[in-house]
Amino acid sequence: MDPAFRRVGEVFVDCLAGAELGAAVSVVVDGEQMVDLRGGWADRRRTRPWGRDTLCCAFSATKGVAALCALQAVAEEGIDPDQPLAELWPELAGEGREAITLRQVLAHRSGLVGWRPETDMTLEDLYDPQRAAELLAVQRPFWAPGTDHGYQARSYGVLLEEALRRATGHSLATHLRDRISGPLGLDLHLGLGPAEQARCAELTPAPAGGAIPEASRPMLKAMGEPGTPTHAAFSNPPGRRGYMNTEAFRQAELPAMNAHATAPALARLYGMLAAGGQTLLPPSVLAEATSVQSEGPDRVLLQPSCFGLGFQLSRPELVVGLSDAAFGHAGAGGSLAFADPSARVGFCFLMNRMRPGAVTGNDSAMALVDALAECL
Secondary structure (H helix, E strand, O other), rough: HHHHHHHHHHHHHHHHHHOOOEEEEEEEOEEEEEEEEEEEEEEOOOOOOOOOEEEEHHHHHHHHHHHHHHHHHHHOOOOOOOEEEEOOOOHHOOOHHHOOOOOHHOOOOOOOOOOOOOOOHHHHHHHHHHHHHHHHOOOOOOOOOOOOOOOOOOOEEEEEEEEHHHOOOOOOHHHHHHHHHHHHHHOOOOOOOOOHOOOOOOOEOOOOOOOOHHHHHHHHHHOOOOOOOOHHOOOOOOOOOOOHHHHHHHHHOOOOOOOEEEEHHHHHHHHHOOOOOOOOOOOOHHHOOOOOOOOEEEEOOOOEEEOOOOOOOEEEOOOOOOOOOOOEEOOOOOEEEEEEEOEEEEEEEOOOOOOOOOOOHHEEEEEEEHHHHHHH
């Protein structure tokens, strides 16, 4: 670790001594890795130390990676983000769904936030891209597409996957491997084989009765209320406790929620975006992707949110990075990955002890961001 970032190391040690079971943090500045720390345990029985090659599920921090794949396809293959998806995906038409565009999906404005309770949806259905898309294509939007915004917790990935597969002929996981992870040598994956599964950190679900951030309490209450957009987004299909540690979940390709990575891989990727995108995206596409597309009360999260095209944008009500210039995405339980062009920083924090109600980085992640700000 660069001595100038000693404070980040001190805070990380405190996190491991306190709330975290196992975790990793990485910081890239101007393309150079300044922080690469890991520690604690990769399993709840404390038999496997968290190592340099430990993979961790990033949950919704996956959404920023999926957005990058989609935006590359837009730039390279001439896809019009404002073309109705039903022109590529005729089965989507009906009940207002024919108005949905790729831009609306990336900006969480489609209204198609999930599966209503009358749909007998299972985790196995979610893990099957074709079945998940078939069931989503007959759902009634919760509002007219484009008129409001609400977080598409799981449907985001299904919509992007089906749209891009029909437009390009390949999956987002294939795009990620062939165009990003492979060429850049990033330990970042959608869908794991046996060798990668053996490297995974075991995730510990948030404890029942744990402290819940006040701003997230309405959201968690609505998750249990069938018929609400929040329930459709998060609670159908219902998750089985510990599902994120199963072979089936890790093997599935879920572009909204199950990228597995090391912290240096995501920090390096966001470091490239912080430096202007380099070979990842044309500057004009990156500028549009990081401009406000949706802002204000979120009809699913039931608190303010701000999105560009697939990226969370940092705001005082929901901090994502060092400044309002930051963009990236948090993941369930408190993981966080972002780029901050104002400081030319790429950052990632991953951990395996989840927190309830976290819609941005958890307390450890935010303490590390504060420490990073002191060092710059």
